[in-house]
Amino acid sequence: MTDTRPVLVVTNLNDPTADVVIAELHDRDVPVVRFDSGDFPASLSLEAEITQDGIQGRLETPSRTADLDHVRALYYRRPTGFAFPHLDEQDARFAIAQARYGLGGVIASLECLYVNHPHFIGDAEFKPSGLAAAVKAGFQVPRTLITSSPDAARAFIKAHGAVIYKPLWNPVYQVDGVSCVVEIAEVTAEDIDDRVAGTAHLFQKRVEKTADIRVTVIGPRTFSVRIDSDLLDWRIDYSRLRYTPVPTPPEIELSLHEYMDHFGLHFGAFDFALDANGQWWFLECNPSGQWYWLEPETGLPMLAAMADLLERTT
Known part of the structure; x- marks a missing residue:
């Protein structure tokens, strides 16, 4: 029997990573409803009723409708913030709060897989919390x-x-x-x-590193890429980077999933510094990090892994 439940993709209009994920899901005949929560209420409408059976109702965009009790997964990427420019400052502040706790509360209360849940993203974005969780998970932390x-x-x-x-x-x-x-x-x-x-x-x-390592965890799959450059922070100039897929050490694999479980994440982009002794030093984990640019550079099947997760085949 065909699964007609859609995947909700919550992100801004200009998100190339979401574009390729949606295209892959379409190729698999998986229904998708994409919206930006920042479009509420101008071009996104909400109707949600709390019943004994859970939340029922719908989200409607100009081209799609999603039944709230019929969602397969929600891919929460990078939506824009709420804005009410036609209101004065005080009324706009009130309207933004109602939208955040109303629409935001409904989005966070569905019976579906979240990649990732917006509340868990918020928890994991606090660097002190992430570093403390990394120590607890068994990583070496500077x-x-x-x-x-x-x-x-x-x-x-x-x-x-x-x-x-x-x-x-x-x-x-x-x-x-x-x-x-x-x-x-x-x-x-x-x-x-x-x-x-x-x-x-x-x-x-400072870790005296020989290279950086980006580890992307997508559900049960782990993709580790060594990044060679002469930069303290490799993100400031991608043209100077060289990429090499590397195996993930078993002890790192265990710690990765312990860290993910701590925050309730299904996706994470981890950064490590590699020292001359081969030690991986945890730097941070971004629960909404970019990842797709690595697939064309390495050939790693990351897009398929993300589509598998959202399609619920894993």
Whole structure:
């Protein structure tokens, strides 16, 4: 019997990764309803009733309708935020809150597979939580300080030598009309001044790495890729990267899935630093990270693995 339940894909209009996943699902005759929660209520409507049988109702876009009690999986990518530009500031703030807790609450309450659940994404995006979970899962984690104290920052740097600064979250800045982010950078004790007291900062002992490793976990499948470059942060210039698929050590495999289970994730993009002794050092896991660009570079069947997961064949 044909499974007619759709996969919901929640993302923005310009998401090439979602595009290829949807195309693959279409090729498999899997129904898909794509929408951006930021389109609510202009071109996305909601009707949901809480009953003894669960949530019933529908989401409607200009071209698709999804029955809320008839969803196979929900692929939560990168939707835009709610906006009510026609309202004054106070009314817009109220409307945004109602949309977040209304539509957002319904989206988070379906009886389906989430890749990933939006609440779990939020939990896993806190770097201190991720680092603590990584230690618990058995990963090697560089010594890390989170502080607003200039004295503590200087003492940490003096104790550990080479130390890097990382933003705890990376909002987009506009500089001369161009979007940019705060880059990871090595810091010295002399770089630290009283401005550190203005907010929280993350400092981490630098791993003397020979390469980086990106591990993409898609359901039960694990794809590890060695990334060679001369960059401290390989994400700042993709043209200087070389990719090599590598096996995932068994102990790393176990820790990956323990980490995923801790946060309730079905997808994760993990970053490791590889040192000269072959040790994998956990840096972070992005529960909404990019992954498809690696498939053309390596030939790894990552798209098929994601479609299998959403189709519920795994």
